[in-house]
Amino acid sequence: MSHFFEQELSKLKGVTPQRLPLLQNELRLFTFADLIQYYPFRYEDRTHFHKIREIHEGMEHAQFIGRIRSYEKIGVGHKQRLVAEVSDESGRIELVWFKGIQWIEKTIKPGLEFIFYGKPTFFNGNLQMTHPEMELFKSQEQTEKSFQPIYSLTEKLRKKYIDSKVIAGLQKNLLAISFPYIRETLSEEIIQRFKLISKQEALYQIHLPASEAWLHQAKRRLKFEELFYNQLRLVKHNLIRKNSYPGQIFSSAALLKNFYHEHLPFELTDAQKKVIREIFNDMKSGQQMNRLLQGDVGSGKTIVAFICMLLAIDNKAQACIIAPTEILADQHFKGLSVFAEAMGITIAKLTGSTKKKDRIELFENLANGKLQILVGTHAILEDPVVFKNLGLCIIDEQHRFGVAQRAKLWEKNQNIHPHILVMTATPIPRTLAMTLYGDLDISVIDQLPAGRKPIQTIHRFDAHRLQVFGFMQREIEKGRQIYVVYPLIEESEKMDLKDLMDGYESISRAFPNQHLSILHGKMKPADKDFEMARFLKQETQIMVATTVIEVGVNVPNASVMVIENAERFGLSQLHQLRGRVGRGADQSYCILMTKYELGVDTKKRIETMVKTNNGFEIAEVDLELRGPGDMSGTRQSGAVDMMIADLAKDSEILKFARETAIEILTADPELKEEKNQVIRQQIALQRKDQTNWAQIS
Ligand code: ADP
Ligand code: MG
Numbered sequence: 086m087s088h089f090f091e092q093e094l095s096k097l098k099g100v101t102p103q104r105l106p107l108l109q110n111e112l113r114l115f116t117f118a119d120l121i122q123y124y125p126f127r128y129e130d131r132t133h134f135h136k137i138r139e140i141h142e143g144m145e146h147a148q149f150i151g152r153i154r155s156y157e158k159i160g161v162g163h164k165q166r167l168v169a170e171v172s173d174e175s176g177r178i179e180l181v182w183f184k185g186i187q188w189i190e191k192t193i194k195p196g197l198e199f200i201f202y203g204k205p206t207f208f209n210g211n212l213q214m215t216h217p218e219m220e221l222f223k224s225q226e227q228t229e230k231s232f233q234p235i236y237s238l239t240e241k242l243r244k245k246y247i248d249s250k251v252i253a254g255l256q257k258n259l260l261a262i263s264f265p266y267i268r269e270t271l272s273e274e275i276i277q278r279f280k281l282i283s284k285q286e287a288l289y290q291i292h293l294p295a296s297e298a299w300l301h302q303a304k305r306r307l308k309f310e311e312l313f314y315n316q317l318r319l320v321k322h323n324l325i326r327k328n329s330y331p332g333q334i335f336s337s338a339a340l341l342k343n344f345y346h347e348h349l350p351f352e353l354t355d356a357q358k359k360v361i362r363e364i365f366n367d368m369k370s371g372q373q374m375n376r377l378l379q380g381d382v383g384s385g386k387t388i389v390a391f392i393c394m395l396l397a398i399d400n401k402a403q404a405c406i407i408a409p410t411e412i413l414a415d416q417h418f419k420g421l422s423v424f425a426e427a428m429g430i431t432i433a434k435l436t437g438s439t440k441k442k443d444r445i446e447l448f449e450n451l452a453n454g455k456l457q458i459l460v461g462t463h464a465i466l467e468d469p470v471v472f473k474n475l476g477l478c479i480i481d482e483q484h485r486f487g488v489a490q491r492a493k494l495w496e497k498n499q500n501i502h503p504h505i506l507v508m509t510a511t512p513i514p515r516t517l518a519m520t521l522y523g524d525l526d527i528s529v530i531d532q533l534p535a536g537r538k539p540i541q542t543i544h545r546f547d548a549h550r551l552q553v554f555g556f557m558q559r560e561i562e563k564g565r566q567i568y569v570v571y572p573l574i575e576e577s578e579k580m581d582l583k584d585l586m587d588g589y590e591s592i593s594r595a596f597p598n599q600h601l602s603i604l605h606g607k608m609k610p611a612d613k614d615f616e617m618a619r620f621l622k623q624e625t626q627i628m629v630a631t632t633v634i635e636v637g638v639n640v641p642n643a644s645v646m647v648i649e650n651a652e653r654f655g656l657s658q659l660h661q662l663r664g665r666v667g668r669g670a671d672q673s674y675c676i677l678m679t680k681y682e683l684g685v686d687t688k689k690r691i692e693t694m695v696k697t698n699n700g701f702e703i704a705e706v707d708l709e710l711r712g713p714g715d716m717s718g719t720r721q722s723g724a725v726d727m728m729i730a731d732l733a734k735d736s737e738i739l740k741f742a743r744e745t746a747i748e749i750l751t752a753d754p755e756l757k758e759e760k761n762q763v764i765r766q767q768i769a770l771q772r773k774d775q776t777n778w779a780q781i782s
Pocket of ligand 2: 386387
């Protein structure tokens with residue numbers, strides 16, 4: 086945008102001194118640019134006018150032109166209402182107001198014609214409309230408007246009579262004077278290729294659409310632009326990094342072949358082989374690897390991680406893996422130790438609770454290179470942790486790793502940045518991966534190891550608990566073990582802990598002959614370990630726990646997962662939890678317990694879980710239901726804050742935007758070509774514009 090758009094809102098016709106502070110404080114609109122980019126979030130179709138005779142109950146909305154015949158006030162005090170009779174040549178309708186009666190009385194003089202809009206109802210056999218929107222009908226021109234923009238507003242604004250019409254009016258004033266100043270932000274080439282409308286036209290049509298078709302074009306154009314610049318920046322980061330940071334070249338693979346042929350406990354899936362090839366290609370390319378590895382729960386990411394570590398170790402480098410929690414670090418350590426031992430490789434664990442004495446030795450071996458694999462939590466990022474030669478760092482993450490943290494990792498090798506492999510704990514939708522991790526290359530394990538029996542998921546209401554207990558009893562008699570999980574959500578921690586304890590007691594009563602374990606976040610690590618170990622050794626049959634068992638825990642003999650208050654869990658969390666069973670040879674079950682009354686979204690979550698075991702499908706539904714900002718892993722990340730694009734719906738546009746960005750930057754990395762000057766200029770402008778950008782890059 087240009088200087089014109091930096092002007093303060095107070096300079097705009099219609100922004101009165103009364104309105105100005107409201108627009109500033111309630112909507113954070115300060116400049117012309119802010120206003121014009123304040124897009125409607127939906128539109129009301131006002132293209133159609135009804136005859137009163139055509140209006141019937143059950144219509145979502147109706148719009149008509151009617152003449153006031155008469156009105157009367159009925160009742161007194163706060164029960165008073167004003168009822169007006171309105172007609173056109175086809176029939177009559179009653180309009181009713183409970184509030185603002187004084188103002189209505191002054192406005193609706195009998196004989197005047199108005200355009201009315203609202204939801205029709207029937208009351209005592211009469212067609213009625215309560216609190217309709219109204220506008221004095223003066224000329225036919227008024228009926229030519231079509232899609233009315235609806236802006237998101239606050240209660241405070243409405244109280245001061247700033248509604249969507251007022252905002253649309255301001256937009257109209259602004260558009261009237263700003264047209265010559267709206268710069269095109271996409272190159273002619275792109276506009277032609279995707280048959281986009283101009284920026285000017287798009288801004289006009291997004292606020293004051295002439296028709297549904299125009300509105301569609303305006304959205305398409307603005308979404309493309311937003312996603313294109315988002316992808317352009319991410320792709321550029323990726324390319325810059327590839328070109329400026331060399332990577333250690335790992336070419337010797339003897340160790341790996343040995344492991345593959347002598348120690349691999351099973352045949353790798355084709356998907357595992359494919360991603361290993363992709364990773365290997367990076368690790369011998371001479372450029373630093375920055376790759377995201379996606380795979381569903383149980384798809385076998387751990388073995389892939391280990392095989393990649395072998396490649397680093399074979400080439401005289403060290404490897405580390407960082408997990409989001411102690412429990413998961415533990416699990417990784419135990420799992421990897423088995424392989425490491427078989428291969429004669431040294432491995433150690435570092436977490437917040439590693440004792441000082443152990444640390445000293447560990448640091449020493451890390452610095453002199455005796456220690457080859459380090460498994461741990463974020464403690465690995467701390468300063469005293471110095472590697473001799475860190476070659477590969479794997480981040481098994483649940484939450485997004487901040488930029489600062491990633492930078493810290495890079496510094497763990499002063500000579501040459503380590504290769505970085507980020508593994509997601511649960512799948513995320515493709516669109517989200519592209520935006521959140523657009524600066525990384527992406528590998529996907531899209532296949533589960535053969536021979537797994539799909540987990541059966543069942544929904545039961547709380548009232549059927551006895552039946553569920555009966556089922557649990559039968560499974561225990563078959564020799565299986567069971568998880569019962571309770572939600573623990575921080576805000577209501579005390580209450581939740583009580584739920585857990587109550588649940589524990591009722592299960593103790595129901596299963597007097599079984600041994601129970603309990604696990605929750607408030608327990609000391611040693612106690613947690615103890616309980617976990619008992620369960621693993623099958624000394625206990627039922628594990629009553631909070632979501633601390635969510636990540637990583639692997640007990641193949643546990644084949645039933647009962648999730649209490651399942652309505653309180655998010656989809657990805659439910660899927661993660663379910664992934665704790667189905668790890669052995671037996672048929673596994675996941676039972677979702679809920680109360681009887683469920684909201685629409687909750688129903689959809691439960692239905693989705695019952696219907697599919699596919700984590701990628703589940704992630705798509707999650708994105709649809711929650712929007713990108715609330716999905717796990719995306720919190721605190723501004724990267725998904727979009728003004729107009731919708732990551733749940735715009736995957737096609739995003740795909741084109743990314744492909745176009747890659748194509749342009751590959752052909753013209755510095756954006757020096759004449760045809761790309763528009764793009765270059767736009768990037769420079771956006772850089773000045775703090776919004777959105779600073780958080781991401
Ligand atoms: P995740 O991707 O969830 O981290 P894991 O790496 O924990 O999955 O693997 C889940 C289980 O599947 C482990 O017990 C692992 O040993 C096993 N596994 C991994 N790959 C294969 C394979 N190709 N064939 C059979 N079992 C496998
Ligand atoms: Mg894992």
